[in-house]
Amino acid sequence: MVDPKKIKFPVSTEDIKGLSAGDNVLISGEIVTARDKAHEMLYNERPDRSELPFDLEGALIYHCGPIVETKDKEHRIVAFGPTTSIRLEAYEAWVIENYGVKGIMGKGGMGKDTLTALREYGAAYFHAIGGAASYLAEKVVRIADVYKLDEFGMPEAMWLIQVRDFPAIVTMDPSGKSLHDSIRSESEKIYNDLISNSGE
Secondary structure (H helix, E strand, O other), X not given: OOOOEEEEEOOOHHHHOOOOOOOEEEEEEEEEEOOHHHHHHHHHHOXXXXXXXXXXXXXXXXXXXOEEEEEOOEEEEEEOOEOEOHHHHHHHHHHHHHHOOOEEEEEOOOOHHHHHHHHHHOOEEEEEXXXXXXHHHOOEEEXXXXXXXXXXXXXXXXXXXEEEEEEEEEEEOOOOOEXXXXXXXXXXXXXXXXXXXXXX
């Protein structure tokens, strides 16, 4: 079995281009959570990069609504699982282009517009493990910052999180290959073959 590739965010375009669909990776460094409200804010309000409390250049955006425990004014992540990515398809290509994002992570993959942006701007999509929110929380080193917590609430706020050896799979790569599309095409072929042969 091939050892997972290790990658640290923020990352350069060259390092991202070394990844291919199907690669198992261990992610370390900083990642930023962003769900619906955060993407809507970035797209509709279009804040200048200098207006954000943390830089998205070379960053990994994680589609995640973390469960955060607060005690004595200290925050601690207790659940850190991915949410479905496709509902953010309307915004993601624009975010990648305009904020210099190099990684997107969630579950289920994304559509053609995001795949095109990954290829054009040298970025990748990472599929995180669904149903393992508590396990993934163990990969959190610390919460470095949070943005829009009072306005958006816990799951929708943008959390800047430091992680170590967070496991994921590259399923959409900078060359334009998508495992989601490949699996869908193969499944459709098998289905059509079964339907064709069922009348024999």
